[in-house]
Amino acid sequence: METEPARIIQGRCPEALMQLADDSIDLIVTSPPYADRRASTYGGTPPEQYVAWFLPIADQLHRVLKPTGSFILNIKESAVKGERHTYVLELILALRKREQRPWLWTEELVWHKRNCYPGKWPNRFRDSWERLLQFNKQRGYYRNPEFSGASAEGNQEDEQEDEINNGLDGNVLQLATECGNAGHSAAFPEELPAWFIERLTRPxxxxxxxxAGSGTTLLAALRLGRNSVGVEPQDKYCQVIRQRLEGETRRLL
Ligand SMILES: C[S@@+](CC[C@H](N)C(=O)[O-])C[C@H]1O[C@@H](n2cnc3c(N)ncnc32)[C@H](O)[C@@H]1O
Structure with missing residues (x-):
């Protein structure tokens, strides 16, 4: 079932993820609803309950991810009553301590939003970056030798345990924000999932x-010749995903 080029599951996590087999996914790239943010448009969880809401989903993600796979989580804590909330930090600690399904917090990359909006930022500077947290199930995870600088020979193995990274990439991604063409108010730019798909997966x-929202990750995967699966509860966004994928499929024909 996972061999379809792009599959949409209309449903909610964690339940919808139960349709996926153990150790079947090579890469997870996602931007969940941030705590309380846009609660009126597509749901939100109060910051105090965010970790408890996310952990059962993280357990399912751990189950479906291959041992050599990676999980990239795009998230940024909002400010509450004049200070940054700590729920993202608490989430990182909780994911590491999961008894049955512990995650390694491998890396934190930064998405620097080149075109972030000016605005009023009462007691802080203009918000112009978001976290891109990388989690893995084990130290050795797959990296594309074209980008990591690893030898093609060494890469025949499924793991690249502590291989030296000679690649040129840093851990700051300079990407403009999506400006409304994706049909979703919180879409990330296609270059964001594409960057990780190229570096962390095989064709x-x-x-x-x-x-999945408007399906930006699925679209990036399709353009890069990878298969994909997306979960999204809202009918209107599932339709947007279908339209975007169909448009791209027509373009490829
Ligand atoms: C930040 S948006 C994702 C945007 C996406 N990255 C894009 O480029 O369009 C988060 C999405 O998660 C969906 N969502 C909310 N709760 C969910 C749940 N429990 N399971 C799956 N999706 C959920 C929302 O409907 C929303 O479309």
Whole structure:
């Protein structure tokens, strides 16, 4: 079932993820609803309950991810009563401590939003970056030798345990924000999932976005010749995903 080029599951995590087999996914790239943010448009969870809401979803993601796969979580804590909330930090600690399904917090990359909006920022500077947290199930995870600088020979193995990274990439991604063409108020730019898909998967890979929104991750995967699966509860966004994928499929024909 996972061999379809792009599959949409209309449903909610964690339940919808139960349709996916153990160890079947090569890469997860996602941007979940941030705590309380846009609660009126597509749901939100109060910051105090965010970790408890996310953990059962994280357990399912751990189950479906291959041992050599990676999980990229785009998230940024909002400010509450004049200070940054700590729920993202608490989430990182809780994911590491999960008894049955512990995650390694491998890396934190930064998405620097080149075109962030000016605005009023009462007691802080203009918000112009978001977190891109990388989690893995084990130290050795797949990296594309074209980007990591690893030898093609060494990369025949499924793991690249502590291989030296000679690549040129840093951990700051300079990407403009999506400006409304994706049909979703919180879409990330296609270059964001594409950056990770190129670096962390092989051409035959299966990429998952458990909070698919307008399907940007699925579109990036399709353009890069990878298979994908997305979970999204809202009918209107599932339709947007279908339209975007169909448009791209027509373009490829
Ligand atoms: C930040 S948006 C994702 C945007 C996406 N990255 C894009 O480029 O369009 C989060 C999405 O998660 C969906 N969502 C909310 N709760 C969910 C749940 N429990 N399971 C799956 N998706 C959910 C929302 O409907 C929303 O479309």
């Amino acid at each position: 035959s890979a299966l990429v998952l976005d458990p909070f």
